[in-house]
Amino acid sequence: MSGGDIRLVTAAVAGIALAIVMIVRGRLHPFIGLLCGAFTVGLLAGLPLVDTAKAVQKGVGDIIGGTGLVVSLGLSLGAMLQLSGAAASLATGALRLTGPRAAPWATLGIAIVIGLPLFFETGLVLLLPIVVAAAKEMAADADPAARDSGKLRLIMPALAGLGVVHALVPPHPGPLLAVETLNANLGLTMLYGTLIAIPVAILSGPVLAHFVTPGIRLAEPVPSDPIGQLATPSRSRALFIVLLPIALIAAGELGKLVPGLEGSMLLDAAANPVIALLLANLLAMPVLFGRRFREAGVQESIWHQTMGAAGAILLAIGAGGALKQVLVSAGLSDLLARTVMAYSISPLLLGWLIAVGIRLAAGSATVATITAVGVMPGVVAASGATPELVVLAIGAGSVFFSHVNDPGFWLVKGYMGTSTADTFRTWSLLETVISVAGLIFVIGLSYIV
Numbered sequence: 133m134s135g136g137d138i139r140l141v142t143a144a145v146a147g148i149a150l151a152i153v154m155i156v157r158g159r160l161h162p163f164i165g166l167l168c169g170a171f172t173v174g175l176l177a178g179l180p181l182v183d184t185a186k187a188v189q190k191g192v193g194d195i196i197g198g199t200g201l202v203v204s205l206g207l208s209l210g211a212m213l214q215l216s217g218a219a220a221s222l223a224t225g226a227l228r229l230t231g232p233r234a235a236p237w238a239t240l241g242i243a244i245v246i247g248l249p250l251f252f253e254t255g256l257v258l259l260l261p262i263v264v265a266a267a268k269e270m271a272a273d274a275d276p277a278a279r280d281s282g283k284l285r286l287i288m289p290a291l292a293g294l295g296v297v298h299a300l301v302p303p304h305p306g307p308l309l310a311v312e313t314l315n316a317n318l319g320l321t322m323l324y325g326t327l328i329a330i331p332v333a334i335l336s337g338p339v340l341a342h343f344v345t346p347g348i349r350l351a352e353p354v355p356s357d358p359i360g361q362l363a364t365p366s367r368s369r370a371l372f373i374v375l376l377p378i379a380l381i382a383a384g385e386l387g388k389l390v391p392g393l394e395g396s397m398l399l400d401a402a403a404n405p406v407i408a409l410l411l412a413n414l415l416a417m418p419v420l421f422g423r424r425f426r427e428a429g430v431q432e433s434i435w436h437q438t439m440g441a442a443g444a445i446l447l448a449i450g451a452g453g454a455l456k457q458v459l460v461s462a463g464l465s466d467l468l469a470r471t472v473m474a475y476s477i478s479p480l481l482l483g484w485l486i487a488v489g490i491r492l493a494a495g496s497a498t499v500a501t502i503t504a505v506g507v508m509p510g511v512v513a514a515s516g517a518t519p520e521l522v523v524l525a526i527g528a529g530s531v532f533f534s535h536v537n538d539p540g541f542w543l544v545k546g547y548m549g550t551s552t553a554d555t556f557r558t559w560s561l562l563e564t565v566i567s568v569a570g571l572i573f574v575i576g577l578s579y580i581v
Contacts, residue, residue, distance in 0.1 A: 187458045309501065376415065
């Protein structure tokens with residue numbers, strides 16, 4: 133490596149390290165920490181301050197203008213599912229159809245279905261209180277140790293289902309942004325991601341829970357938010373709204389493979405996640421709330437809940453986009469491409485490792501994906517790697533070992549009622565299994581496709 137390359141790597145490490153210190157030790161919001169890290173990278177790498185500021189602005193604008201719409205529409209859809217009682221209806225209905233033995237598999241399936249159109253934190257807040265309540269009811273007659281173990285055997289599969297779709301299956305914001313940046317095929321990414329997500333969810337959910345839950349004791353978890361005094365929609369209506377955006381995107385992508393339909397404006401529109409989620413939002417209001425969707429109180433509740441969550445998320449991913457753009461402008465993408473060609477490093481492993489590093493530093497899986505994918509286009513172009521598999525490798529790396537700088541860590545801890553140490557033993561280990569198993573399956577799939 134030349135002196136300039138060493139300076140660039142040092143600048144990147146220093147900027148990311150500063151962001152870690154500000155977020156973890158300084159207790160600052162990731163928005164501030166990541167912005168400061170971005171400016172540090174630019175200045176230490178030799179970029180003029182004005183050029184660094186322009187890169188920061190471009191990075192924020194690119195993310196908010198694209199992924200920000202998907203995040204916001206997903207959060208509003210999640211708010212409607214929660215306030216109407218649709219998510220609770222789906223979860224409780226499915227759990228009633230199963231006995232205690234099959235309940236972990238039921239919660240895994242519920243989490244995958246409900247988690248498909250929702251941001252991770254939204255799915256967590258929607259689903260986990262329902263699963264906790266169901267677990268408490270099913271284990272009511274057991275002794276305390278067996279009761280706590282039984283609860284966790286329901287809760288961990290739900291967390292696994294939410295985690296795998298967040299990391300591996302578009303239209304979640306992280307994988308979707310990676311698809312756009314690396315010019316991957318959205319339909320193929322959804323197909324490959326689903327094929328990998330199912331076995332990974334089984335390993336990290338019911339299988340892992342069987343080994344780690346014995347001996348863990350639970351405190352009383354945080355109560356769930358009231359859903360509201362509304363008539364609960366039927367389960368068929370709730371399922372229709374949950375699956376609608378996924379069905380539209382999948383139909384649009386698969387339809388393009390039919391001879392004579394390529395280039396269809398209708399199919400292009402259906403495959404666009406923003407259009408699919410907007411249509412789902414528009415239909416969700418009358419389908420889930422009936423005539424009451426026009427009431428001022430209902431509308432205020434939906435958008436108040438949406439905007440509160442969207443603000444923090446959009447600021448964090450916007451700052452992640454700023455850090456990504458400064459790294460690209462400073463030349464890190466070109467450096468990585470040269471390194472891959474010189475040392476024959478697997479692009480899948482490299483993308484995974486970069487995402488792991490950012491995940492451990494910044495805490496956010498979406499920020500990790502945004503930053504990693506921003507420096508990988510040159511690597512993909514130089515190596516000829518399958519872009520869909522690079523997207524999935526980065527997604528797997530983005531969820532590696534959730535710890536104290538991840539807001540999801542504290543959300544899970546509160547809803548499960550575990551101690552900090554036991555949250556590491558359960559949730560952090562679960563995320564790590566998703567990450568490592570995801571990479572293994574992606575590499576295995578690379579020998580087939």
